[in-house]
Amino acid sequence: MNFIDLRSDTVTQPTENMRTAMVTSKVGDDVYKEDPTINKLERIAAELVGKEAALFVPSGTMGNLLAVMTHTQPGNEIILGANAHIFQYEVGGLAKIAGVQARTLDDSKGIFSAKDLKKSIREEDIHYPKTGLICLENTHNKAGGVAVPKTKIDEIAQIAKAENIPVHLDGARIFNAATELDIAIEELLAEVDTVMFCLSKGLSAPVGSILAGRSDFIERARKNRKMLGGGMRQAGFLAAAGLVAIEEMIERLKNDHQLAKKLARSINSKVVSLESVNSNFVILKVNQELYDTKELIEELAQQGIKISYFGPGLLRAVIHNDISNEDIDTVIDVFSKL
Ligand SMILES: *Cc1c(COP(=O)(O)O)cnc(C)c1O
Numbered sequence: 001m002n003f004i005d006l007r008s009d010t011v012t013q014p015t016e017n018m019r020t021a022m023v024t025s026k027v028g029d030d031v032y033k034e035d036p037t038i039n040k041l042e043r044i045a046a047e048l049v050g051k052e053a054a055l056f057v058p059s060g061t062m063g064n065l066l067a068v069m070t071h072t073q074p075g076n077e078i079i080l081g082a083n084a085h086i087f088q089y090e091v092g093g094l095a096k097i098a099g100v101q102a103r104t105l106d107d108s109k110g111i112f113s114a115k116d117l118k119k120s121i122r123e124e125d126i127h128y129p130k131t132g133l134i135c136l137e138n139t140h141n142k143a144g145g146v147a148v149p150k151t152k153i154d155e156i157a158q159i160a161k162a163e164n165i166p167v168h169l170d171g172a173r174i175f176n177a178a179t180e181l182d183i184a185i186e187e188l189l190a191e192v193d194t195v196m197f198c199l200s201k202g203l204s205a206p207v208g209s210i211l212a213g214r215s216d217f218i219e220r221a222r223k224n225r226k227m228l229g230g231g232m233r234q235a236g237f238l239a240a241a242g243l244v245a246i247e248e249m250i251e252r253l254k255n256d257h258q259l260a261k262k263l264a265r266s267i268n269s270k271v272v273s274l275e276s277v278n279s280n281f282v283i284l285k286v287n288q289e290l291y292d293t294k295e296l297i298e299e300l301a302q303q304g305i306k307i308s309y310f311g312p313g314l315l316r317a318v319i320h321n322d323i324s325n326e327d328i329d330t331v332i333d334v335f336s337k338l
Pocket residue numbers: 058059060061062064085086137139140141170172173198200209
């Protein structure tokens with residue numbers, strides 16, 4: 001069965017242009033910095049996000065962990081949202097590998113408040129850990145794909161700067177955020193010190209993420225990447241797909257957002273109602289008098305639609321490059337007949 005797979009944009013298949021680029025690219029030993037395709041990707045990625053330098057990493061999780069490790073010392077405290085991917089879904093790497101503890105704030109709307117942040121930054125006291133880093137996320141995954149506006153990010157970054165604390169932004173879907181906010185990417189990121197973004201999600205590359213920031217920071221992160229076992233050799237074959245992702249797949253994200261809004265507008269069903277729509281995410285609320293959420297997911301799978309569980313009574317549909325306008329019509333139709 002050919003499923004309409006709305007579980008995540010991580011399921012995207014690499015495009016034909018990516019496959020071609022992957023077999024034809026020149027490669028070398030990247031630990032010696034001799035892979036021309038990786039070098040090119042890192043240069044172009046840094047320029048794209050307006051930072052001095054960038055590092056190609058195997059996953060978003062490793063990129064975020066490297067950011068935490070490289071910005072902090074073991075025993076520091078970092079401030080981040082209670083729903084942040086780094087806190088919720090990265091297997092506790094911040095504690096186990098970076099050796100930091102987390103101070104979590106309410107980010108249910110996508111970002112925590114300046115007021116909460118100010119109360120949470122540690123002053124000097126013999127009992128306290130040092131606040132070593134502040135982490136933000138954009139788009140915010142657990143908040144339902146919310147694109148956090150520049151003004152909110154800059155407000156946090158200003159407080160951080162005054163206290164001499166770096167800011168890392170988990171931008172797994174930063175291009176979805178910039179698309180939704182209709183803002184230039186380097187402008188959106190101007191006030192954060194470092195950013196991680198994924199080539200592998202909506203941009204459809206098979207593997208890889210980028211960590212970007214100042215040159216000296218990236219060189220230290222490069223050494224930490226080696227320690228974690230992320231020093232790859234002829235990985236230019238992977239970076240080649242990443243280059244196509246950056247060059248060809250950012251512009252089209254607006255199509256995904258349009259289809260998300262179409263799905264949200266057209267949901268007409270006794271079984272589900274619209275909870276929220278943001279960027280490429282559509283969150284649906286299940287009528288639990290008619291369906292148990294997990295049973296509904298099973299039923300939809302029977303009908304050729306894969307969709308994610310997003311908490312009790314909630315479903316998440318993510319629109320991406322492998323979802324067509326016709327697919328959305330089919331989904332709307334299936335829901336209306338349940
Ligand atoms: C997917 C995701 C990550 C991690 O990326 P992986 O490549 O899956 O490790 C980090 N942050 C957010 C917000 C994500 O959605």
